[in-house]
Amino acid sequence: MTLYLVLIMALPLLWAVWISFTDKRVGAPGELIGFTNYTDVLTDPLFWRTAWNTLVFTLGAVVLKLIFGMAMALALNERFRGRALFRVLLFLPWTVPTIVSVFAWQWMFSDVGGAFNAILRGVGLADEPVPWLTDPKMAMLSVIAVNVWRGTPFIGIALLAGLSAVSQEQYEAARVDGTNVFQRFLHITLPSIRNVAMLAAVITTIWTLNDFEIIWLLTRGGPADATQVFSTLSYTIGFQNLDIAKATTISILSIPPLIVLINYVTKRTLKDQD
Amino acid sequence: MKSSPLKTAFLYTVLVAMSVVALFPIYWMLNTSLKSNAEIYRIDPTFWPETFTLESYRKLFEGPFPTQIGNSLLVGFVVSVLSIAVSVFAAYAIARMRFRGRKAISKSVLYAYLMPRAVLFIPLYMLVSRLQLADSLWALVLVYPTITIPYATWILVPYFASVPVELEEAAMIDGAGRLRAMLQITLPLSAPAIAATTVFSFTLCWSEYLYGLVMINSFDKKTIPLGLADMINGDVFAWGPLMGGAVIATLPIVALYLAANRWMVSGLALGGVK
Numbered sequence: 001m002t003l004y005l006v007l008i009m010a011l012p013l014l015w016a017v018w019i020s021f022t023d024k025r026v027g028a029p030g031e032l033i034g035f036t037n038y039t040d041v042l043t044d045p046l047f048w049r050t051a052w053n054t055l056v057f058t059l060g061a062v063v064l065k066l067i068f069g070m071a072m073a074l075a076l077n078e079r080f081r082g083r084a085l086f087r088v089l090l091f092l093p094w095t096v097p098t099i100v101s102v103f104a105w106q107w108m109f110s111d112v113g114g115a116f117n118a119i120l121r122g123v124g125l126a127d128e129p130v131p132w133l134t135d136p137k138m139a140m141l142s143v144i145a146v147n148v149w150r151g152t153p154f155i156g157i158a159l160l161a162g163l164s165a166v167s168q169e170q171y172e173a174a175r176v177d178g179t180n181v182f183q184r185f186l187h188i189t190l191p192s193i194r195n196v197a198m199l200a201a202v203i204t205t206i207w208t209l210n211d212f213e214i215i216w217l218l219t220r221g222g223p224a225d226a227t228q229v230f231s232t233l234s235y236t237i238g239f240q241n242l243d244i245a246k247a248t249t250i251s252i253l254s255i256p257p258l259i260v261l262i263n264y265v266t267k268r269t270l271k272d273q274d
Numbered sequence: 275m276k277s278s279p280l281k282t283a284f285l286y287t288v289l290v291a292m293s294v295v296a297l298f299p300i301y302w303m304l305n306t307s308l309k310s311n312a313e314i315y316r317i318d319p320t321f322w323p324e325t326f327t328l329e330s331y332r333k334l335f336e337g338p339f340p341t342q343i344g345n346s347l348l349v350g351f352v353v354s355v356l357s358i359a360v361s362v363f364a365a366y367a368i369a370r371m372r373f374r375g376r377k378a379i380s381k382s383v384l385y386a387y388l389m390p391r392a393v394l395f396i397p398l399y400m401l402v403s404r405l406q407l408a409d410s411l412w413a414l415v416l417v418y419p420t421i422t423i424p425y426a427t428w429i430l431v432p433y434f435a436s437v438p439v440e441l442e443e444a445a446m447i448d449g450a451g452r453l454r455a456m457l458q459i460t461l462p463l464s465a466p467a468i469a470a471t472t473v474f475s476f477t478l479c480w481s482e483y484l485y486g487l488v489m490i491n492s493f494d495k496k497t498i499p500l501g502l503a504d505m506i507n508g509d510v511f512a513w514g515p516l517m518g519g520a521v522i523a524t525l526p527i528v529a530l531y532l533a534a535n536r537w538m539v540s541g542l543a544l545g546g547v548k
Contacts, residue, residue, distance in 0.1 A: 004360075004419070005386050005420070005423070008401070008417070008419075008420050009389065009394065009420055011401075012394065012397030012398055012400065012401050013394070013397055015397055015400065015401075016396060016397040016400075019397075019400070071292070072292060075285055075288050075292070080282065080285060080286075086293065088532065089293045089296060089297060090289075090293060090296050091531075092296055092297065092300060092528065093299075095527055095528055096300060096524050096528070097477075097480065097481035097499065097523055097524065098483065099481065099483050099499040099502060099523070100303070100502070100523050100524050101299060103303075103502060103506070103516055103517070104300065104302060104303040104517070105299055107303070107306060107513055107516075107517065108302055110513075112315055112317065113314055113317070113319050114319070115302055115319060118317075118319050122318070149295070149296070153296075203388070206388055209390070210391065210392035210393065211392075212391070212392050212483075213483050213484065217503065217506075230392065231392035231484075234392070234396070235395075235484075235488075238396055239488065244396060244400070247396055248396050248397070251392070251393050251395075254392075254393065255393060258390070258393065261388075262384075262385060262388045265384070265388060266384050266385065270377070270381060270384070
């Protein structure tokens with residue numbers, strides 16, 4: 001199996017590194033051109049614009065997912081009637097195929113017949129349709145919203161698993177000492193779930209950093225590259241401009257931060273496996 | 275401990291609000307798929323279909339969609355069965371046997387699990403076209419295990435490790451070989467995990483979009499996500515059939531999750547965050 005993984009993942013990656021030093025295009029063999037792709041890409045303002053967008057998208061989405069996921073986990077960790085039902089309901093966005101959630105949202109964003117604009121009109125908040133996907137600033141917020149909607153359950157469930165391992169005696173003891181809810185959250189809950197939360201946050205960051213479907217289908221990276229991220233830029237250059245070498249170069253340039261993140265998870269996770 | 279009525283009311287308010295946000299897009303999709311075209315494109319959409327009609331589904335099934343359902347089922351089935359067969363042995367070896375390179379293998383599995391598709395899609399596309407497999411379902415059967423095998427292996431390791439070694443040792447003292455001990459003791463005890471992992475692998479294939487987009491061009495070889503995406507290419511948005519297709523793409527997955535809800539959640543938590 002390792003052999004299969006090596007053959008189908010490691011070798012293609014090495015091949016990709018090679019390709020990034022050539023001028024390969026779709027359907028044509030390439031010739032070695034040294035660092036030209038790298039200098040081209042790194043001096044292109046669009047690359048830096050994309051790097052910035054990727055950062056904004058990832059940070060924004062991950063922070064919101066952590067906040068909402070924490071709220072979800074805290075609520076579901078209480079004992080109350082209907083807990084099992086709410087767990088299933090709140091978990092649903094994660095089970096729906098990404099592409100399906102993207103289309104459902106895209107339809108709700110629509111000017112004509114779209115639910116969001118209709119609701120806003122209905123409650124008298126907006127006369128004009130809101131340009132959810134066609135205004136540069138709104139488009140970024142919209143793609144983040146869809147990512148957060150879909151990704152929150154994962155964080156929620158992971159944090160819930162962490163919360164359920166915190167001992168009730170600790171809370172009781174702290175309660176006897178006269179602490180309030182916030183002090184208990186700050187001094188007992190947070191430290192106890194720190195590891196789980198960090199791991200969940202890092203894994204989510206890796207996934208968010210490379211989100212393709214949501215952005216590609218909603219905005220194609222637009223308007224005017226306002227939501228262009230590494231994955232969409234590399235797809236556009238590779239499969240629309242047919243410049244495989246440059247697209248590969250962009251992919252490769254997005255790997256170093258990933259390696260750092262994946263290393264963190266690997267270290268943390270494999271340590272307690274032995 | 276008894277919670278105050280005020281606290282309970284607050285809890286339910288938060289949970290209901292979160293559920294509305296989580297469920298609304300899914301509801302809206304179902305709602306749209308059951309309306310007539312005239313009703314869908316009203317400026318102020320109806321929140322409940324005035325006249326229920328299966329017109330959208332009829333249109334959907336006149337196109338290439340039924341073939342694409344077949345493709346998705348086929349690829350999902352073949353890949354998940356294959357991956358589970360491989361992963362069971364890989365995970366068992368990692369969990370049970372002490373051999374040189376065990377750590378390295380388990381690390382490479384985790385790396386493979388976390389390495390995002392957005393980084394690998396170009397090299398894998400090149401691999402597939404070099405093998406003359408582009409635009410065939412074989413391409414997907416070859417490539418999807420790179421997602422499913424690391425994932426399934428990673429989830430199965432802790433399950434296998436949690437089965438007491440003593441049970442197997444007892445069987446081996448009675449004359450069973452290691453293989454028989456594994457097949458008769460550890461596998462049956464991990465059956466829920468194996469079932470859950472199979473379902474997960476299937477859903478991963480069922481929802482996958484990026485690799486499919488890069489590797490498949492013909493209508494009759496596309497999977498469901500690709501078929502759905504085709505419906506919004508161009509200027510005419512067929513929202514009725516599209517939402518119908520989205521409902522069909524979601525139903526089997528949600529049904530699988532609901533049927534296996536209990537192990538699904540713990541399986542997911544284990545897979546993401548140990």
